[in-house]
Amino acid sequence: MQTMIHLAFVDDWEVRGNGTGDPRVLQFEPMRKLVKIFNKQGLRGSFNAEVMQQLAYRSHQERFPELKAIADEWEQVVMDSFRQGHDIQLHLHPQWLGASYQGDGNWKLGGDWSILNYPPQQIRAMLVAGRQYLETLLRRIDPAYACVSFRSGSWCAAPSDSLMSILSELGFVFDMSIVAGVRYDTPQVKLDYVPCQEPFLPYYPDMKDARRVSRSAEPIVCIPTNTFPRPRIALVRAAFRKIARKLGKRSTVAMPAASRGRIGAEWINKGESGAVGTAKKLLKGYLVRRTEIADLAQMDYAMMRQMMVNIRRQAAKSGLPNVPVILENHTKDIHDFSDIERFVADVAHSPDVKTVTLTEIAHGLRSGYFKARAA
Numbered sequence: 001m002q003t004m005i006h007l008a009f010v011d012d013w014e015v016r017g018n019g020t021g022d023p024r025v026l027q028f029e030p031m032r033k034l035v036k037i038f039n040k041q042g043l044r045g046s047f048n049a050e051v052m053q054q055l056a057y058r059s060h061q062e063r064f065p066e067l068k069a070i071a072d073e074w075e076q077v078v079m080d081s082f083r084q085g086h087d088i089q090l091h092l093h094p095q096w097l098g099a100s101y102q103g104d105g106n107w108k109l110g111g112d113w114s115i116l117n118y119p120p121q122q123i124r125a126m127l128v129a130g131r132q133y134l135e136t137l138l139r140r141i142d143p144a145y146a147c148v149s150f151r152s153g154s155w156c157a158a159p160s161d162s163l164m165s166i167l168s169e170l171g172f173v174f175d176m177s178i179v180a181g182v183r184y185d186t187p188q189v190k191l192d193y194v195p196c197q198e199p200f201l202p203y204y205p206d207m208k209d210a211r212r213v214s215r216s217a218e219p220i221v222c223i224p225t226n227t228f229p230r231p232r233i234a235l236v237r238a239a240f241r242k243i244a245r246k247l248g249k250r251s252t253v254a255m256p257a258a259s260r261g262r263i264g265a266e267w268i269n270k271g272e273s274g275a276v277g278t279a280k281k282l283l284k285g286y287l288v289r290r291t292e293i294a295d296l297a298q299m300d301y302a303m304m305r306q307m308m309v310n311i312r313r314q315a316a317k318s319g320l321p322n323v324p325v326i327l328e329n330h331t332k333d334i335h336d337f338s339d340i341e342r343f344v345a346d347v348a349h350s351p352d353v354k355t356v357t358l359t360e361i362a363h364g365l366r367s368g369y370f371k372a373r374a375a
């Protein structure tokens with residue numbers, strides 16, 4: 001029996017984590033492009049719309065009409081994509097809580113980046129507000145629309161005494177914030193997903209620490225966003241390019257592209273910035289294979305293929321007839337769509353891969369078509 005891979009093309013749709021960036025450039029334009037690519041191959045993608053940003057724009061729009069124009073366009077783009085069959089689900093960056101607008105497109109964000117650092121009532125209030133906003137908007141098009149999946153900002157979902165319980169109470173069927181093997185120690189985010197017990201399959205989470213697999217069925221499921229060991233050659237190419245750029249000799253160094261994305265400086269772990277940090281990282285890459293999040297914006301075509309080899313291997317190992325797999329992407333980080341376009345075409349022609357939306361995965365979990373495991 002061959003395992004059917006049900007692949008979800010998921011995108012965290014937002015401006016930069018510190019609130020900078022023009023939504024028209026980082027979100028609206030690339031979303032339209034991506035939707036076109038999906039449509040051409042007859043696939044449907046899913047966008048995790050970051051709603052805290054949109055709510056901040058809305059709450060300041062009376063005093064600043066330019067914000068209203070952008071917030072209106074945000075809704076238009078979301079509704080247009082949804083009308084064409086693509087899914088929209090909830091993503092929250094709590095750092096937007098209480099944001100103040102400084103004019104000229106500049107925001108000052110004061111909130112903590114991790115939802116884990118907020119009291120339960122505040123977590124619930126943010127989730128309720130985000131869900132209500134999306135459901136009100138999209139039920140105008142499809143009265144049956146519901147927020148069924150959650151992706152937490154900066155991946156922060158565990159450990160937490162309350163987050164999983166609140167999500168399940170609010171009707172979320174699954175969370176996809178776990179990225180097994182990843183660790184962040186930055187000024188904004190501290191997160192340790194190295195101890196995650198299930199890197200690939202849907203599972204019932206320990207309700208107080210979703211990194212762990214529960215012994216019994218729970219009211220919510222976690223599906224890890226796919227991660228894979230980064231191929232060494234890609235790491236070497238990426239580091240080489242970075243070092244070359246730092247030395248200012250980029251044009252004299254001809255190396256094939258590996259990491260294409262424009263990942264923000266805020267995601268550099270402590271001790272990994274600067275030329276020394278880059279060299280250290282390179283060395284570490286030889287010693288331990290680094291975990292890579294399956295984020296298409298950060299990959300070239302060769303790496304995407306490598307990722308699929310790994311997905312197929314894990315799917316075969318599961319012995320299950322059907323397995324949902326969550327990919328990641330960030331429209332704000334894409335500066336060249338050609339590799340994604342090539343990869344999407346590959347997937348559309350793969351007999352062992354079906355593409356699904358997040359809503360379809362939620363239906364599959366509810367009906368038992370997709371199995372979640374317990375410990």
Ligand SMILES: [Zn+2]
Nearest residue numbers: 012014153154
């Ligand atoms: Zn995000």
